[in-house]
Amino acid sequence: MSEKAQAVRTVFLKNAPAVAGFASIVGKKEGDGPLGKRFDAVEPDARAGQDSWEKAESTMLRRAIDLACERAGVTPGCVLAGDLLNQCAGSAYGVRGVDAPFFGLYGACSTMAESLGLAALLVDGGHFESAAAATGSHFCSAERQFRFPLEYGGVRTPTAQWTVTGAGCVVLSAEGKGPYITRFTPGKIVDAGIKDMGNMGAAMAPAAYDTLSAHFALTGRGPEYYDVILTGDLGRLGQEILRDLFAADGVDLGANYMDCGVLVYDIGRQDAHCGGSGCGCSASVLSGHFLRGMRDGLWRRVLFAATGALMSPTTSLQGESIPAICHAVAIEAERC
Amino acid sequence: MSEKAQAVRTVFLKNAPAVAGFASIVGKKEGDGPLGKRFDAVEPDARAGQDSWEKAESTMLRRAIDLACERAGVTPGCVLAGDLLNQCAGSAYGVRGVDAPFFGLYGACSTMAESLGLAALLVDGGHFESAAAATGSHFCSAERQFRFPLEYGGVRTPTAQWTVTGAGCVVLSAEGKGPYITRFTPGKIVDAGIKDMGNMGAAMAPAAYDTLSAHFALTGRGPEYYDVILTGDLGRLGQEILRDLFAADGVDLGANYMDCGVLVYDIGRQDAHCGGSGCGCSASVLSGHFLRGMRDGLWRRVLFAATGALMSPTTSLQGESIPAICHAVAIEAERC
Numbered sequence: 001m002s003e004k005a006q007a008v009r010t011v012f013l014k015n016a017p018a019v020a021g022f023a024s025i026v027g028k029k030e031g032d033g034p035l036g037k038r039f040d041a042v043e044p045d046a047r048a049g050q051d052s053w054e055k056a057e058s059t060m061l062r063r064a065i066d067l068a069c070e071r072a073g074v075t076p077g078c079v080l081a082g083d084l085l086n087q088c089a090g091s092a093y094g095v096r097g098v099d100a101p102f103f104g105l106y107g108a109c110s111t112m113a114e115s116l117g118l119a120a121l122l123v124d125g126g127h128f129e130s131a132a133a134a135t136g137s138h139f140c141s142a143e144r145q146f147r148f149p150l151e152y153g154g155v156r157t158p159t160a161q162w163t164v165t166g167a168g169c170v171v172l173s174a175e176g177k178g179p180y181i182t183r184f185t186p187g188k189i190v191d192a193g194i195k196d197m198g199n200m201g202a203a204m205a206p207a208a209y210d211t212l213s214a215h216f217a218l219t220g221r222g223p224e225y226y227d228v229i230l231t232g233d234l235g236r237l238g239q240e241i242l243r244d245l246f247a248a249d250g251v252d253l254g255a256n257y258m259d260c261g262v263l264v265y266d267i268g269r270q271d272a273h274c275g276g277s278g279c280g281c282s283a284s285v286l287s288g289h290f291l292r293g294m295r296d297g298l299w300r301r302v303l304f305a306a307t308g309a310l311m312s313p314t315t316s317l318q319g320e321s322i323p324a325i326c327h328a329v330a331i332e333a334e335r336c
Numbered sequence: 337m338s339e340k341a342q343a344v345r346t347v348f349l350k351n352a353p354a355v356a357g358f359a360s361i362v363g364k365k366e367g368d369g370p371l372g373k374r375f376d377a378v379e380p381d382a383r384a385g386q387d388s389w390e391k392a393e394s395t396m397l398r399r400a401i402d403l404a405c406e407r408a409g410v411t412p413g414c415v416l417a418g419d420l421l422n423q424c425a426g427s428a429y430g431v432r433g434v435d436a437p438f439f440g441l442y443g444a445c446s447t448m449a450e451s452l453g454l455a456a457l458l459v460d461g462g463h464f465e466s467a468a469a470a471t472g473s474h475f476c477s478a479e480r481q482f483r484f485p486l487e488y489g490g491v492r493t494p495t496a497q498w499t500v501t502g503a504g505c506v507v508l509s510a511e512g513k514g515p516y517i518t519r520f521t522p523g524k525i526v527d528a529g530i531k532d533m534g535n536m537g538a539a540m541a542p543a544a545y546d547t548l549s550a551h552f553a554l555t556g557r558g559p560e561y562y563d564v565i566l567t568g569d570l571g572r573l574g575q576e577i578l579r580d581l582f583a584a585d586g587v588d589l590g591a592n593y594m595d596c597g598v599l600v601y602d603i604g605r606q607d608a609h610c611g612g613s614g615c616g617c618s619a620s621v622l623s624g625h626f627l628r629g630m631r632d633g634l635w636r637r638v639l640f641a642a643t644g645a646l647m648s649p650t651t652s653l654q655g656e657s658i659p660a661i662c663h664a665v666a667i668e669a670e671r672c
Contacts, residue, residue: 008464008465086648087442089648093651095525097525103522104418105439105441105442106424107440122461125458125461125463312421312422315429318387
């Protein structure tokens, strides 16, 4: 990448918006996982009291948004949200009724970072006093849309990931005691030629490498600067690929590098193969575990880099490879 | 709507980004319509040289982006784009290979206004020197995804609209001779309870009314301020509903109010029922006809208000009503 291209690749947020509120909600399997006690709510009913999985997905997203806004004490200036369902219906129906302008996004599993980064820019630029960034996913609605009817009982490949049932929301505000959004490195589309929809980690790792490399180069920060570098849902295999890509440059991502998809399940016990995925994976893990930890003083500098695979079942059936993207958002205890 | 809520509903862009380049491309039917000679290119092949309609859609979007960027003389600081295909694959594959950060959006047929408005905020806030806003649609890919296989030859209802095959792109820049983006009124989700997927105009008109009312109230401008008020694709029926909603407030939208969906086809001769629709409708009509007209001095003040219906086939099958949204962008010959 040229110096010039990198020069516009990372935004230094001069007003560094504050995280004013956050919330997470997950399903039963995620509640049974290692982070189960870190989420604000565990919904044991796969339908969340609704009559379809899609409506359950919208309902859980809405609960996360409402709780985060309540904690922030604001009606958000705008809401930025998206999801995996066709026509992003999960977020449209989830946000319906919220009395705020709405920007619908599609970034697949990168949506939490895309929404958080854009929300930060809108508040940083002075266009909105506050903004809510949110996304979610649901195992059952995703499985039948992207793969097979659940009743079919299809065998999963070793590299498959398990779509998280969950949602997260982060509300940003122009003023507040932090943590703050200090840097944003938006992603370019990176297509490494992977065609296997059952191996998202391999498809997305090169996008994470591209964005994190750009972030480190332009900010002058190395991996050691951050207490936590957190990819969205590369899973076990994708996480290793990312480590390898950096190792080839002589860069050790170190023990502070983690992946939401690996953290969210006890992979062996919970039969999650390569780990969790879905928009709700990084959204709930960021909101439930890491922002809570930052608030409690466990970490001061977190680089949140959610990754997304931008194919569709149709493009895969037409023989296309998988374009991927990764947006990286630096969240820090102090403005800098 | 409360005064307080309206107070944050319209953004006054203090740096008013300039329209630095724009481009449009359409299919054969649109090329045969009343605006046929206004578009930059007419693609006679429904597959645009590709082996699927979806790839044709991506290809046409990319041609619009490339031409607009070439005219603007920039590699855009970022690209904001979306489309109607599941997982927004039309834009992901269309933008793949463009060397710029990408923000995927989903606003259904409101996408041209959503992308243009957000692009304006990102440039206005100083975060990017330039930004490209783009979207497109394709009759054949949309028809089979949302309705029936083309081969089925289903009879269309009188209120049905015809998805435009076309794309448009607008490149904004911090500096330039204009026209300029001066105001942006983002939309809230408005659900009027309409459940008929064949009557989008009725579903979307109340959203247009909500956003345009907010725009007029907060800016202190009435409909007469603008040379053109342009809704996205309400079609013939939706356009009449919008006029009626304003008439009930004693406001006459006047002869300067037009709708892209009505303008794009010779409705009777071209069997377009209520008119055109699809992301590509307002994108191509804005870029092909109106921005070209502004450049040539025909109009000085255009309020572009694209509308979107945010349902999916799944939510409609589940008995849900149609949430709609409208974003309004003021484009003016002079900064103000």
